[in-house]
Amino acid sequence: MxxxxxxxxxxxxxxxxxxxxxxxxxxxxxxxxxxxxxxxxxxxxxxxxxxxxxxxxxxxxxxxxxxxxxxxxxxxxxxxxxxxxxxxxxxxxxxxxxxxxxxxxxxxxxxxxxxxxxxxxxxxxxxxxxxxxxxxxxxxxxxxxxxxxxxxxxxxxxxxxxxxxxxxxxxxxxxxxxxxxxxxxxxxxxxxxxxxxxxxxxxxxxxxxxxxxxxxxxxxxxxxxxxxxxxxxxxxxxxxxxxxxxxxxxxxxxxxxxxxxxxxxxxxxxxxxxxxxxxxxxxxVELPGRFQVLPGRPTVILDVAHNPHAAAALGQNLGNMGFHPFTYAVFGVMEDKDIDGVIAPMAEYVDHWCVADLPSPRSASSGKLAEKLAALRPADAKEGEYSVSAFADPAQAFANAMSRAGENDRIVVFGSFYTVAGVMAARKTSITGK
Structure with a gap:
């Protein structure tokens, strides 16, 4: 051939x-x-x-x-x-x-x-x-x-x-x-x-x-x-x-x-x-990207929760983790998913959203995600307690979360496999240089 x-x-x-x-x-x-x-x-x-x-x-x-x-x-x-x-x-x-x-x-x-x-x-x-x-x-x-x-x-x-x-x-x-x-x-x-x-x-x-x-x-x-x-x-x-x-x-x-x-x-x-x-x-047993808690500070969790059922389980798991002053979410998802159903069980746990476009024509726009999440701002949230930021890709969103999170905070990377893979690739590059 x-x-x-x-x-x-x-x-x-x-x-x-x-x-x-x-x-x-x-x-x-x-x-x-x-x-x-x-x-x-x-x-x-x-x-x-x-x-x-x-x-x-x-x-x-x-x-x-x-x-x-x-x-x-x-x-x-x-x-x-x-x-x-x-x-x-x-x-x-x-x-x-x-x-x-x-x-x-x-x-x-x-x-x-x-x-x-x-x-x-x-x-x-x-x-x-x-x-x-x-x-x-x-x-x-x-x-x-x-x-x-x-x-x-x-x-x-x-x-x-x-x-x-x-x-x-x-x-x-x-x-x-x-x-x-x-x-x-x-x-x-x-x-x-x-x-x-x-x-x-x-x-x-x-x-x-x-x-x-x-x-x-x-x-x-x-x-x-x-x-x-x-x-x-x-x-x-x-x-x-x-x-x-x-x-x-x-x-x-x-x-x-x-x-x-x-x-x-x-x-x-x-x-x-x-x-x-x-x-x-x-x-x-090991399996990347399924409520995977990485070593180090701040705590980083990787989870490919991209439907309401998985997001509900992720929310429950976050609730069982103990106290963290602030939770940052790096989030990207496909347009054809039940986006509201994915966000709903996570909203009570996340203080700062870093949303990202994904390298797929099916990606939900980070701008549209940001609009949805801005509307969920708690009425009693004080200055610095709730934010929504949009980024061109998961690596940039993760870098922003890392730059803002304190050592006792946590960052949860979730949504599409592309979201988690983008952060995995960025971390690998920062560790190995390639």
Whole structure:
């Protein structure tokens, strides 16, 4: 195949240029056709994870526990913050540029005249990479919805839906019932289907019954309990007691951890995992950008909360942190999100807003965000107690917050992945000089 890129950056640039020319068709026919031509299949158990929020955390916990148990684990997770390689891990290590280029070449060799979006092409490439890596288990995070997401061309042995809330309404519908049906599309007949949302949509339950999936519901088939020191998990036939809390902070992490442990119970014969491996895996799990508290002063929190459900959890977590004289928010979000619904649960915690434009045509204008937030100024706010400033990008917004915050204050960077990634990149540059 002449004239194909030979480096990862060149390949990604080509795919981005092609993406603009491909109509985004919410269907799996194109991806399935190329998958069949490639003979793409997994020879190990596959765990697939969908959900409005919490899917990345659940994937990370599963990976961490299974690595401690000695298994060769493949993980597909997205999006990335700084490097595309973050999307694919084998044995806990990022895929190399060479591995990814080889898999991109493999997709290109078989796609023929089938036009693929950036996400479809890269999904097939990473699944090709993982399928050929001699894995003991593959963990695949769903991107958008479930039923029509490119990842869903693979049949999962265990499918997890972490939470169902309102997001991506243009594609998935504007109610929890419509969105729940889309996410339930990853369930398979006769296979375990786990839902850790405390109030599973009726549409999800009905779809599982209709296709004959083995539905595991939180509160019926598995549950958790705990105190301030430790927590316990109970499944259908397995209990795990005296567990340490996951190192991932946040109010919903026990829901995510319970879903992960339910999946491990389903696979206990193929992938047995001991109690100590579960404890160690939960304590050592890492996932950037999910209520990630950075070391140093002032306190800096990174969180990709970009929908009302996630913002409510972030607000609750901020409320549990203890006293800080002032809270600065670096905030940027996409125009198509429920912006008012994201701001509402955060408003009571933020004193100074530093809002930013994002490097995407879908970005909400920082000027419009500033207008919304200026209108929320508390009536009793004194001079210097409330402010709103707009910036051209997240790096500038973060630099402003850092220049104004005292050592006992805190800065919360939240909203789009672009917001958090922009601040991560700026911090990396300031530390390394490149």
């Amino acid at each position: 002449p004239n194909l890129p030979t480096t990862l950056p060149a390949w990604l640039a080509l795919l981005e240029s092609r993406h603009a020319e491909v109509h985004i068709d919410m269907g799996l026919d194109r991806v399935r056709a190329v998958k069949e031509r490639m003979g793409l299949k997994f020879d190990c158990p596959v765990i697939m994870v969908a959900g409005t929020n919490g899917k990345g955390s659940t994937c990370a916990m599963l990976e961490s526990i299974l690595l401690r148990a000695g298994y060769k684990v493949g993980l597909y997770i997205k999006p990335h913050f700084l490097d595309f390689n973050e999307r694919a891990r084998i044995g806990g290590e990022l895929a190399t540029d060479a591995m990814l280029v080889a898999s991109f070449n493999a997709v290109e060799a078989q796609r023929g005249d089938v036009a693929l979006t950036y996400f479809e092409f890269t999904t097939l490439a990473i699944m090709h990479l993982l399928a050929g890596a001699g894995l003991d288990v593959a963990i695949l995070e769903v991107g958008l919805g479930g039923r029509l997401d490119a990842v869903n061309v693979i049949d999962a042995d265990v499918a997890i839906v972490t939470s169902v809330d309102i997001d991506h309404t243009d594609y998935l519908g504007d109610t929890r019932e419509k969105i729940g049906f889309e996410k339930a599309g990853i369930f398979r007949p006769g296979k375990a289907a786990i839902c850790s949302d405390p109030v599973a949509p009726a549409s999800l339950v009905a779809h599982a019954a209709e296709i004959g999936a083995d539905l595991w519901l939180l509160g019926r088939d598995f549950n958790y309990s705990g105190d301030k020191q430790q927590w316990n998990f109970g499944g259908r036939s397995q209990r795990r007691n005296s567990l340490g809390y996951p190192s991932l902070r946040g109010a919903n992490q026990l829901l995510n951890a319970s879903a992960a442990l339910a999946a491990l119970e389903v696979l206990r014969l193929e992938l047995p995992v001991g109690a100590q491996e579960v404890r160690t895996g939960l304590v050592l």
